[in-house]
Amino acid sequence: MAATTTLEEPTRRDFLYIATAAVGIVGAGAAVWPLISQMSPDASTLAAGSVEVDISGIAVGQILTVKWRGKPIFVSHRTPEEIAAVRAVPMNELKDPATDQSRVEKPEWLVVIGICTHLGCVPLGNEGPYHGFFCPCHGSVYDPSGRIRQGPAPANLVVPPYKFVSDAKISIG
Amino acid sequence: MTLASKFAAGAGAAFFGALALTFAVSATSVRAEDKPAAAGEAAAEAHPHPHRQPWSFAGPFGKFDRAQLQRGYQVYKEVCSACHSMRLVAFRDLEENSGPAFSESQVKALAATFKVKDGPNEAGEMFERPGRPSDAFPSPFPNPQAARAALGAIPPDMSVLAKARDLHSGFPGFVIDAFTQYQEGGPDYIYALLNGYTKPDDPNFNAIFPGQHIAMPPPLSDGLVDYTDGAPKTTPQYAKDVTAFLMWAAEPKLEARKSLGFAVIIYLAVFAGLLYTIKKRLWAKVPH
Amino acid sequence: MSGESTYVPKNAVAKWFESRLPVLGLAHSSFVVFPNPRNLNYWWTFGGILAFLLVSQIITGVVLAMHYTPESTLAFDSVERIMRDVNFGWLMRYWHANGASMFFIGLYVHILRGMYYGSYKAPREVLWLLGFIIYLLSMATAFMGYVLPWGQMSFWGATVITSLFSAIPVVGDAITTWLWGGYSVDNATLNRFFALHYLLPFMIVGVVGLHIWALHVPGSNNPIGIEPKSAKDTLPFHPYFTVKDGFALTLFLIFYAWFVFYIPNYLGHADNYIEANPLVTPPHIVPEWYYLPFYAILRSVPSKLGGFLAMFGAVLIVAVLPWLDSSKVKSAVYRPLFRIFFWIFVVDAVLLGYIGSQPPEGGAVIAGRLLTAYYFIHFLVILPLLSRFEPTRPLPASISDAVLGDSAKAEPALASH
Numbered sequence: 001m002a003a004t005t006t007l008e009e010p011t012r013r014d015f016l017y018i019a020t021a022a023v024g025i026v027g028a029g030a031a032v033w034p035l036i037s038q039m040s041p042d043a044s045t046l047a048a049g050s051v052e053v054d055i056s057g058i059a060v061g062q063i064l065t066v067k068w069r070g071k072p073i074f075v076s077h078r079t080p081e082e083i084a085a086v087r088a089v090p091m092n093e094l095k096d097p098a099t100d101q102s103r104v105e106k107p108e109w110l111v112v113i114g115i116c117t118h119l120g121c122v123p124l125g126n127e128g129p130y131h132g133f134f135c136p137c138h139g140s141v142y143d144p145s146g147r148i149r150q151g152p153a154p155a156n157l158v159v160p161p162y163k164f165v166s167d168a169k170i171s172i173g
Numbered sequence: 174m175t176l177a178s179k180f181a182a183g184a185g186a187a188f189f190g191a192l193a194l195t196f197a198v199s200a201t202s203v204r205a206e207d208k209p210a211a212a213g214e215a216a217a218e219a220h221p222h223p224h225r226q227p228w229s230f231a232g233p234f235g236k237f238d239r240a241q242l243q244r245g246y247q248v249y250k251e252v253c254s255a256c257h258s259m260r261l262v263a264f265r266d267l268e269e270n271s272g273p274a275f276s277e278s279q280v281k282a283l284a285a286t287f288k289v290k291d292g293p294n295e296a297g298e299m300f301e302r303p304g305r306p307s308d309a310f311p312s313p314f315p316n317p318q319a320a321r322a323a324l325g326a327i328p329p330d331m332s333v334l335a336k337a338r339d340l341h342s343g344f345p346g347f348v349i350d351a352f353t354q355y356q357e358g359g360p361d362y363i364y365a366l367l368n369g370y371t372k373p374d375d376p377n378f379n380a381i382f383p384g385q386h387i388a389m390p391p392p393l394s395d396g397l398v399d400y401t402d403g404a405p406k407t408t409p410q411y412a413k414d415v416t417a418f419l420m421w422a423a424e425p426k427l428e429a430r431k432s433l434g435f436a437v438i439i440y441l442a443v444f445a446g447l448l449y450t451i452k453k454r455l456w457a458k459v460p461h
Numbered sequence: 462m463s464g465e466s467t468y469v470p471k472n473a474v475a476k477w478f479e480s481r482l483p484v485l486g487l488a489h490s491s492f493v494v495f496p497n498p499r500n501l502n503y504w505w506t507f508g509g510i511l512a513f514l515l516v517s518q519i520i521t522g523v524v525l526a527m528h529y530t531p532e533s534t535l536a537f538d539s540v541e542r543i544m545r546d547v548n549f550g551w552l553m554r555y556w557h558a559n560g561a562s563m564f565f566i567g568l569y570v571h572i573l574r575g576m577y578y579g580s581y582k583a584p585r586e587v588l589w590l591l592g593f594i595i596y597l598l599s600m601a602t603a604f605m606g607y608v609l610p611w612g613q614m615s616f617w618g619a620t621v622i623t624s625l626f627s628a629i630p631v632v633g634d635a636i637t638t639w640l641w642g643g644y645s646v647d648n649a650t651l652n653r654f655f656a657l658h659y660l661l662p663f664m665i666v667g668v669v670g671l672h673i674w675a676l677h678v679p680g681s682n683n684p685i686g687i688e689p690k691s692a693k694d695t696l697p698f699h700p701y702f703t704v705k706d707g708f709a710l711t712l713f714l715i716f717y718a719w720f721v722f723y724i725p726n727y728l729g730h731a732d733n734y735i736e737a738n739p740l741v742t743p744p745h746i747v748p749e750w751y752y753l754p755f756y757a758i759l760r761s762v763p764s765k766l767g768g769f770l771a772m773f774g775a776v777l778i779v780a781v782l783p784w785l786d787s788s789k790v791k792s793a794v795y796r797p798l799f800r801i802f803f804w805i806f807v808v809d810a811v812l813l814g815y816i817g818s819q820p821p822e823g824g825a826v827i828a829g830r831l832l833t834a835y836y837f838i839h840f841l842v843i844l845p846l847l848s849r850f851e852p853t854r855p856l857p858a859s860i861s862d863a864v865l866g867d868s869a870k871a872e873p874a875l876a877s878h
Contacts, residue, residue, distance in 0.1 A: 024444065040548055047263070332541065356724050358731070430555070434722020444711050455701060
């Protein structure tokens, strides 16, 4: 075909064609963005409010699980022995070094997101060799400060943003 | 170029020329209509058919008037919300820059003035707490039946009310509306209805409402809502402000839509121009 | 004509792949070197525009389905959540809702172009029938899509249209109950309509594939209606028609964008922003504009079964057009009487549409009946008579003769580009 040969001629690649192709590609790219963006959390999800938790009923040694943004939050009322134990651990023994002091607002209260940092299972409380948390999926072991001590998980349990509204109440988020 | 292609090109040019022209006309017509509007209010009694109002959000560059939306919210809160729900709108929406643009602390404060049902708590009971920005507007009645029992009729939800009402332009008006971008039939209807109580001795007579008998007695009266920004405390002003607020509630993305539309159309026009040049160049070599 | 592949893979990977699945060669022969008559005008760009719109509807539809809830108590609210909270949700919904109207604008232009230039005639009858099936599937898809927002028009439109089937003698009520999955339009109906609304577009894609296949056997018809006789009569699809179609598509998108961004609710109905209420019918029920001519025909027959038959008859009669019009001359350019009757038919259909949008009172009823009668007369009387007795104008010897000779310059506007 006569016309197909014109495709290979240098005139075919002049500025006009390149400009048009560039404009077309930019437009197509811009049109794709809303299609990608629509899958990220919507405005109502982003605005999902904070949760207030009454902690006055949690006895020493007990863990309360509450839901925040669809995830379990562990509120652990730790015993003095547990606090002493986790604060005595030397940093070089930890896979993801962090002091217990940096992970809590008040020594007796540990608040962490109850999602194993390995692959997202929910660990069991007051379980495992350190009597902290134990993930049944792949055997990750956390201490009572929520720090990873054994198993495949790469990092400590995450501390969510929270603050004490009063001695008996915390606000998460 | 054959005669036919000249004709086609001419028709195409005329069409898009007309589009561009109406773009300009509908952008300026908003200002032009400002004057007759005042006269229109006085004439409302004589003409039961609703007049078109010069809304700030009309036309290709239409934007909401922040102060008007804030006043409109005040009217909704102090008057309408006693009976009308607005369950699809959340307090946080009031913070939007393309809306009333209340500040974060203002929204927190005004949300807290509403009681929101929540629960169940640890004891398994539902409880009431002050509203938070993430909550939707609570409804004044738990269900439509309760509203009817209390009021004798079901007040419509106000979330999309401004889009759920319309004016019918008939032929050829509806064709012209496509070019002038008239999309304000709902607000025009609501504004006219709020000013349509023309028989002082009959609170259920409304000149605009279909059938002229409306269950809602006149909701607005001069001085009813205490504006703090110096706007006139009159029924027409309240009606205009709350109608604008309802339009925003129904179409909160209006400003984003119109500004994105302008960019899209400019882009497409440039791209079409480039393609047309290429097309002409290509086809110039072959008779067709 | 269907283009023996001249495609030669350039690199080793393409060569390896091509010898196992010659899909690149197929694309090359169908959309690169495919010979199109050189005299196609802009009315022939709507096939490409429709293909684009179909893909665009499917993409935005899949996106909307990620956020929509097909449950009768949640559907309305979920659509509003899309409009308010989902990132660009308002754009997706308005693009999709107006896209349905744009698709029908494209369909009607495409169908009328086929009618004007006789594109349904031999050897393209199967092509026409496949197009007709696409039209039927599109009507079903759009109807069910309009039900999903679960507004008043959704609900009552669904009720009225499904109730049509109750006109069928004996089994009518059973069929309607079966369609509804209950004793009225309700959650079960909404659920199945959602499932089918998602499914049917993919069936349309399948039939479009066949449609293009059937097109590529004889090749495109053209404004003078004479089949290409030599290579001089045609031009390769790329770059001539890709660029021309691209230009036409871009202009069409400007038109589309005008609706989406500035008058997104112009083609809709305000009542559909009121949530469905099975206890209250809106005062004036109208279907979407693209069904209005058929809706007018339905209402013009003062009998339930008669109206049902007339309406479906009006749709189905389009399918047998190749056998009602047996004129050997394809293009209206060479059929002076047919051309006049074609435009009368177009006006008749537009007026039927207007009548369909009006309340069925007084003069509108009489006008509707006359227009309905003419609609059928056009197909059943005028076309068969014309094809027998119409004196046609002499045809040029070939496309290249028409294009290069003086005769082309004297043609009316639609005749050639």
